[in-house]
Amino acid sequence: MTDYVDGYCERVAPGLWGEPLDSLSSLAFLVAAVLVWRLAKGDRTGRVLAVLIGLVFVASTAFHLLATRWAAVGDSGALLLFAAVYAVLFTRENWGPRWAWAAAPVFLALTVGSALLGGGLYLGALIGLGVFAAILAFKRDTHWTHSAVAGAIFALSLSLRGLDRDVCDYVPAGTHFLWHLLTGVVLYLVSRTLVRRESP
Incomplete structure (x- = not known):
């Protein structure tokens, strides 16, 4: 688990500052965490999401500074943890607590299935965003556009991630x-679709 990982163009040798752009750009997660925390204004759901995004920041920064196998696992794990918890919270918000805890196993199965079929770890999250946007649009929730735009951005983001090498x-x-x-x-x-929803 302490093996050196050289998985990106920017890294050409071991060392804490082997990926300056990748390390510094992880600050995007910290900015997102702070914004969600401020948006929450004490709302429990918002605070949970903000903390999980903060964990993504820590894990991503650690991986791109240390470039070890265990840090890589933590990096992917933090993002997948956010996605799983978000799926639970979204389901609870839209269908109630009875169905909420089914969301995590469904997301896990989707993630494992897409990974085994060669779609990578994050294809399940992209599919989930599409499903969430469709659900909100069907319910005529004005926040469906947030999920739709997020899905489009995430599709581009995944493409850029795959293009790196x-x-x-x-x-x-x-x-x-x-x-x-x-x-x-x-x-x-x-x-934003779950925290402090604005009135239509």
Whole structure:
């Protein structure tokens, strides 16, 4: 678990500052966490989401500074934890607590299934955003656009994440830092659909 991980264009050798752009761009998650915390104004759901986004910031920063296997697991795990908890909270908000805890196993099954089929760890989250946007649109909830826009941004973000290793010869810094910036926006937008909803 302490093995060195060289998975991105920007990193060419071990060392804490081997990925300056990837490390600094992780601050996007911290900004999102602070904004969600302020938006929550004491709301419990908002505080939980803000803390989870803060955990994503810590895990992402640790991985891009340390570049070890255990840090990589923590990086992916923090984002998937946010997605699973969000699925539970979204389901509780829209269908009540009876169905809420079914959301996490469904999300886990979707994540594992998409990963086994070659779609990666985060394809399930992208599918989930599409489903959430459709549910809110069906209910004529004005916040459906937040999920729809978040889904579109996340699709672009995933594409840039996947392109990183393919563009090293042309863009030495890679594109992974853009994944951080855009995904930070996504986490804020999806949190906004649940926290302190504005009146239509």
